[in-house]
């Protein structure tokens with residue numbers, strides 16, 4: 324067995340693990356990308372109210388002074404640009420903490436701490452299930468008592484009047500009703516696209532219980548009961564990353580998309596001399612000073628290679644064509660070297676056809692064609708590519724570059740920044 328150059332003899336066959344191993348490594352790191360997740364979110368439970376009476380020297384039977392329980396914490400969602408590229412960091416469950424119980428001496432419990440879920444800009448949030456919808460819609464807040472009313476000696480109620488327990492229950496319901504937030508009749512739907520970053524509510528925490536002070540009435544001057552807090556809202560959400568990047572690099576496998584992304588940004592997309600090195604999009608942020616001296620920054624993504632028939636599900640299938648739809652602008656990367664598997668004009672026609680067949684709107688987003696590998700003498704190929712592109716649309720620019728030699732990068736960056744600012748101003 325020779326580990327040095329990653330070969331081993333299995334039976335009588337000599338197997339080269341070079342390509343296989345780096346492919347497996349690329350696959351393992353790229354598995355982390357997630358663009359759709361389902362999360363269960365729960366607001367914190369409210370703390371219980373307290374049933375207590377003031378006791379002081381010479382005042383053995385003081386007034387009711389049980390404090391309220393603190394409200395449970397709520398769960399919010401907000402965007403955090405530049406931190407996350409996809410939704411793989413999200414957990415399946417999120418819960419805010421409960422409020423603490425009230426105490427004697429009119430001490431209210433403290434509020435539960437709220438939590439914020441951070442997602443990348445371009446995320447769509449959809450509520451798919453509300454686990455306590457019935458209670459909310461009917462305002463029928465289930466009242467639970469710290470100590471059941473009715474155990475104390477009470478003045479008699481009118482014979483035909485409500486029982487004492489019913490009266491206390493009604494009073495507690497009213498209290499919860501007056502404090503509860505307005506009902507959301509529609510399921511939550513947020514489009515966190517070009518968001519201001521403000522947190523938006525997902526699940527409200529439960530209201531804290533009421534101390535016995537709230538149940539003082541003419542009939543009952545010393546109520547010995549308080550309510551427990553309500554449960555927080557509990558909902559299930561579907562989160563989907565709708566916009567992945569500002570500019571997406573599309574091209575056939577091996578065109579040099581990952582190499583280009585790595586040389587323009589700090590991304591570390593896997594580069595390999597074999598097809599489908601990239602199985603999931605990789606992102607990087609580009610910062611440029613535009614022609615009119617304005618700093619421009621945009622997110623650039625290396626999208627897995629497109630092959631002929633992709634729009635019919637060939638290659639990596641529709642999954643990754645979805646990523647292309649998530650780019651606001653597209654740049655085609657084409658290998659113009661004479662060594663390329665197919666000629667650059669053929670590659671351009673093929674890519675154009677696949678994009679158009681999948682969604683005709685995609686070719687409208689094409690602003691630049693990047694003629695890569697121009698370090699290998701390819702003047703003839705470049706001219707014929709320019710011809711074909713201008714026949715499709717005059718406004719598309721063809722920029723020759725070499726991603727490995729970092730040639731032509733300045734012009735390309737200015738061109739991208741220009742297209743991006745134009746698109747933003749529309």
Ligand SMILES: Nc1nc2c(ncn2[C@@H]2O[C@H](COP(=O)(O)OP(=O)(O)OP(=O)(O)O)[C@@H](O)[C@H]2O)c(=O)[nH]1
Pocket residue numbers: 574575576577578579580581582583593594595596597598599600601602626627628695696697698699724725726727728
């Ligand atoms: N000579 C030359 N080779 C390049 C250039 N850019 C990329 N390459 C080589 O082309 C091969 C493929 O590069 P990648 O960046 O992995 O290509 P890709 O388009 O991301 O490939 P997929 O992941 O299969 O979609 C690598 O061996 C690179 O070193 C270039 O400008 N000049």
